Amino acid sequence: MFSFALRRLNLLFFTLLMLTLVAFSLNYFFPGSPIVNMTGLVNASDAELATYEQMYHMDQSLFFQYLAYLKEIFSGNFGVSMSTQSPISEELVTYLPATIELSLAALFLAMLFGIPLGFIAAIFHNKGADKTILVIAMVGYSLPVFWLALILILVFAIILPWFPSSGQINLLFEIEQVTGFKLIDILLSDSPYRWQAFLDALKHLVLPAIAVAVAPMTIFIRLARTSMLEVLESNYIKAARAKGLSNLKIIYHHGIRNALVRIIRDMGLQFANLMTLAMIAEVIFDWQGAGSWLIDSIFQRDYTAIQGGLIALASFTFLINIFADFIYAALNPVERYARHGT
Amino acid sequence: MARDKIYIEEEFPAPMKQLWLTFKSTPVAIWALGCYVLLLLLAVFGPLLSPHSAMENNLDMLLMPPAWHVDGNISYLLGTDDLGRDMLSRLIQGTSLTFGLSIIVVILALVIGVVIGSISALSRGVKASLLTHFLDVVLSMPSLLLAIIIVAILGPGLTNVLWAIGLVLIPQFIHITRNAIKEEQKKGYVLIPILDGASELRVLVTSIYPNIIDKIIIQATLAQSAAILDIAALGFLGLGAPVALPEWGSMLANSLDLFYIAPWTTYLPGLAILIAVVVTNLVGEGFRHSLKLQKEN
DSSP states (O other), X not given: OHHHHHHHHHHHHHHHHHHHHHHHHHHXXXXXXXXXXXXXXXXXXXXXXXXXXXXXTTTSOXXXXXXXXXXXXXXXXXXXXXXXXXXXXXXXXXXXXXXHHHHHHHHHHHHHHHHHHHHHHHHTTTSHHHHHHHHXXXXXXXXXXXXXXXXXXXXXXXISTTSOSSSSSOTTSOOOOXXXXXXXXXXXXXXXXXXXXXXXXXXXXXXXXXXXXXXXXXXXXXXXXXXXXXXXXXXXXXXXXXXXXXXXXXXXXXXXXXXXXXXXXXXXXXXXXHHHHHHHHHHHHTOOSHHHHHHHHHHTTOHHHHHHHHHHHHHHHHHHHXXXXXXXXXXXXXXXXXXXXX | OOOOOOXXXXXXXXXXXXXXXXXXXXXXXXXXXHHHHHHHXXXXXXXXXXXXXXXXXXXXXXXXXXXXXXXXXXXXTTOBOTTOOBHHHHHHHHIIIIIIHHHHHHHHHHHHXXXXXXXXHHOOSHHHHHHHHHHHHHHTSOHHHXXXXXXXXXXXXXXXXXXHHHHHHHHHHHHHHXXXXXXXXXXXXXXXXXXXXXXXXXXXXXXXXXXXXXXXXXXXXXXXXXXXXXXXXXXXXXXXXXXXXXXXXHHHHHGGGGTTTOTHHHHHHHHHHHHHHHHHHHHHHHHHHHHHHHHHO
């Protein structure tokens, strides 16, 4: 386990290094002067800029500039936003939790429906149920998320007024921001209308989460189906069958457990995909998250915000990836030794 | 006259032909391929086929519902949008933007990716290992996030979006080509031309490429469905095609404020994207299925 952890952490380290290198070089690729792109101080005087140039070692070679940049990034200084002039790190703390909340809710939905459907498809392999589920998976996989979101709003918010069409919570509720995660903030607050607020926030979460969850769900269906099919082919299932266990018992005791382990391995990769879908859904549902914030900053040419958003979103997806790897390794001892040389 | 079979001849068709023979026997795959060719024809001959202009405003015909509606007009089969532009013509001409451009982007990315992948498969040592690590990092990033970042650097616009999506697709092709070549190099048949004294390049072109082309084509269909979705998504976000162009994603974005009074302006472009992606995926799925069948036999 130790050497496995070391290898993963090594990969994480190099990945983060590469990521910061890309972010650093963006300062030179973006139009405008590099120091303004790094700090975001568009209105600063030349004298002020000169002190910042000193801080970022702009008079030295690119290598030392990069080191200075790294030092600032790791101490949490991403510069200030070019459009609002407030620190990027503060904006990230406000917006990133909302995206994570939405993605986690969608991941939960996707797994809750995707995995059982995939298992059902595998158990009824090549029968009607399997084929129907595969057709659903194919269509769901091909649905553009923005269109799905619009259709969901049209049907479940306008024609049938069941769910609100945009926002995170009704503006009547005043919730103080503590963690940034709306649902947790509501539970932490001491407002007498806590439970109404909680229900309202949940209602706001339903449509965006469904829109984001559909495409990953279909991938989970496929993953669950193939991994269950592989497990059902294996020798220990044949042994269980030879012992005379009923089909239901085989699938419950041997099939599901072994198939689930393989799905967790791919969960990390799916989460990255899910974050991108969440970014688009945020724009449509007016969800105050990092995705809509990043897209807004592209329109406003807010280069510091683009950089900060890139580093935050990408390193978050990497962390989740590695986290999923660890869970997988913890559940499956074989994996800890098998992956030499990665 | 058909040639008589004088002796029993064992036939080994080329890998591509084998793939086609199994592909042909799956009805769904053939249907999908038919639709794919139809979309291709629409993309090429769209402007000749569309009944009206895709850009011209017609102020007498604003927001006309589709023909099956009571207020519909048969000469505007799928209705008109808020500027009186014919939806059917816009959708047909959008095929060449969303679907057609995705093909071009994928082909470009394929060529570049296969070349780099081949070079990296033939090279050894630090260079190769650096490339693998770099690829691991790039491949674990979601494609749309990368595309959005590249668009942020290049600035919004349809050409920049195409560059971005092409750049994002290249690593996948490098990865698949590299792995496929490495896998083939271990097989025995590659040894024969090497013993005959063929150069590395010649072995690659005459022996290895014909045997890995099926894998690359399957990757290309996957890449294309992603490219269609990404072009449309960036168009929808307003980072891609300008509003006037009938690109499906930006058509959808245009209809955002209309979709309660004129839902057809919203669901039709979405359906077009859905159909294009489903068709592409089905063709890919057909190829993958036939490759699997071949392996099993």
